[in-house]
Amino acid sequence: LLLGTGEHSFKTLPYYGPREANAPGDTTYFTVPEFAFVDQDGQPFTQADVDGKIRIVDFFFTRCTTICPRMGAQMQQLQLRLDDPAYDDVLFLSHTVDPEHDTPEVLKEYAGRLEADPKRWKFLTGAKADIYLHGADGYFLASREDVMAPDGFLHSEMFVLVDREGHIRGYYDGTKTEEVDELLSDLKMLLKEEKVRAKQQAR
Numbered sequence: 001l002l003l004g005t006g007e008h009s010f011k012t013l014p015y016y017g018p019r020e021a022n023a024p025g026d027t028t029y030f031t032v033p034e035f036a037f038v039d040q041d042g043q044p045f046t047q048a049d050v051d052g053k054i055r056i057v058d059f060f061f062t063r064c065t066t067i068c069p070r071m072g073a074q075m076q077q078l079q080l081r082l083d084d085p086a087y088d089d090v091l092f093l094s095h096t097v098d099p100e101h102d103t104p105e106v107l108k109e110y111a112g113r114l115e116a117d118p119k120r121w122k123f124l125t126g127a128k129a130d131i132y133l134h135g136a137d138g139y140f141l142a143s144r145e146d147v148m149a150p151d152g153f154l155h156s157e158m159f160v161l162v163d164r165e166g167h168i169r170g171y172y173d174g175t176k177t178e179e180v181d182e183l184l185s186d187l188k189m190l191l192k193e194e195k196v197r198a199k200q201q202a203r
Contacts, residue, residue, distance in 0.1 A: 012193045013161075013186055016168040017140065031166040032138040037095070037126040040107040045122055054090045054190065055162040056183070058174055059135055059143055059155045061098035062110045066150045067157045071174040075159070076114045079121055081184060089164070090187070092121040095135065097143040097155045099125040139168065159183055163190060 017030025034047035056078065060068045075092055082090055096102035102110075107123035116123070125131075135141045141156040161170035161183060170186050172179040 011189070013169040013190055016171070029167045032162055032168065033134065035130075035134050035138070037124040037131070038104055040104050040111045040116075040123040041118060042104040045124055050091060050093075050166075052089070052164050054164055054187070055093055055160075056090065056187075057093045057095070057139060057160040057162060058158070059095045059097050059141060061096050061153055061155070062102050062106055063098065064153070067175050071157060071159075072114050074174050074177065074180045075121070076116070078180060078184065079117060082187075086191070087187075090120070092116075093124060094121070095124045095131055097128075097131065097135075097153050099128050099131060161186060161190070164194070
């Protein structure tokens with residue numbers, strides 16, 4: 001997509017998921033469904049907590065010894081790189097796929113090892129069926145328990161970028177530094193896109 005402003009135009013991020021064309025120039029894009037989980041402090045964390053925020057989302061579990069340590073390290077680096085007032089509206093949401101083990105207490109200890117800012121980086125747990133359904137229907141990421149899998153669970157390595165309206169704007173391999181760098185670049189592009197749209201709407 002190209003977004004124009006005056007003599008200038010620039011590329012905007014794509015929208016992922018099903019969409020509905022209502023009229024020429026009017027498209028309804030997929031929105032991540034509402035949710036209600038519990039964070040690492042044992043506090044409810046719901047749709048109301050992310051309204052108007054940009055989200056970087058992933059799925060993991062604390063006993064994972066394969067891709068999760070790398071994903072956690074990459075998310076930790078993102079948190080450090082976004083430690084600036086310009087990014088105060090960016091939240092990190094990590095959902096456990098092993099909620100029976102990953103209680104809020106377990107998640108809090110895990111978050112501490114990653115030096116997670118509890119105000120910005122939320123480790124979420126809840127009913128397993130709800131988490132799996134939210135991953136599949138909300139982000140198109142499948143998770144499942146599998147006795148043949150390393151550590152007993154299969155889940156995606158992807159980080160998902162979600163804009164303030166709940167639209168999915170990007171997928172990135174959370175184990176690869178170059179793709180996490182791309183996520184950061186796309187986040188900056190998204191913020192620029194927001195500013196341009198705000199100026200256009202103010203005219």
